[in-house]
Structures are given as structure tokens and as C-alpha cells.
Amino acid sequence: MSSETxxxxxxxxxxxxxxxxxxLAVPVVVMLWVSSYTKATPELGGVPFFYWYQLMWVPVxxxxxxxxxVLINRxxxxxxxxxxAGEQ
Known part of the structure; x- marks a missing residue:
């Protein structure tokens, strides 16, 4: 068998x-790596790091x-x- 198309x-x-x-894999891996964000500091506006870090990843x-x-569409x-072009 040949690996060429x-x-x-x-x-x-x-x-x-x-x-x-x-x-698509980056956000999943980051959120599954819980030990990277299981801490309370630094706080952002009084919100512990654990919460604001997870919320930051929603828009990211x-x-x-x-x-x-966009990549798949292109x-x-x-x-x-x-x-x-191949059919013509």
C-alpha cells in the first residue's frame, strides 16, 4: 500500500x-489541567484566581x-x- 494520495x-x-x-483542543486541555489554576491568588477585583481564570476562558x-x-471554511x-478545476 502506498501512503501517497x-x-x-x-x-x-x-x-x-x-x-x-x-x-479546538487548546481550551479543552487548559481547562482539564486543573492544577494550573487551583489557587486563590492573584485576585482580580476581589474575585479569586480560580474563578476569574475560568471565566476568562469563556471568550478566549x-x-x-x-x-x-475560519480555517475549516477556507x-x-x-x-x-x-x-x-479538476472536473474541467
Missing amino acids: PPGSLPAVTPARVLAGLC SALFTVGAY DEKARKAARA
Whole structure:
């Protein structure tokens, strides 16, 4: 078996898709690494670090998700254009 893709077909794994996967994995890994934020200091406006750090990751996670969406969207458009060019 050859690991090369047949001529005319598009690879299933592209750098954009890998980067999109990493964008989605970062917030999950950060939130699962509990020992990194199980402390009370430094406080932010009287709120212990444990709480404000987790709340900070809500919009940050949304930004990572938007980044993954943009990467996948661009990759899909490039695939569609390559398929259309290959059919002509």
C-alpha cells in the first residue's frame, strides 16, 4: 500500500485542518489541567484566581472556535475550487 494520495484526489489531512483541531483542543486541555489554576491568588477585583481564570476562558474559547471555523471554511473553499478545476 502506498501512503501517497492518488492523482486528482485531495488529501484528507491538511495543515489548516490540523491547526483547526489544535484550536479546538487548546481550551479543552487548559481547562482539564486543573492544577494550573487551583489557587486563590492573584485576585482580580476581589474575585479569586480560580474563578476569574475560568471565566476568562469563556471568550478566549470562543475566539479559538471562531479561528477553527475560519480555517475549516477556507480549506473547504479551496477544496471546492480544486474539485471544480479538476472536473474541467
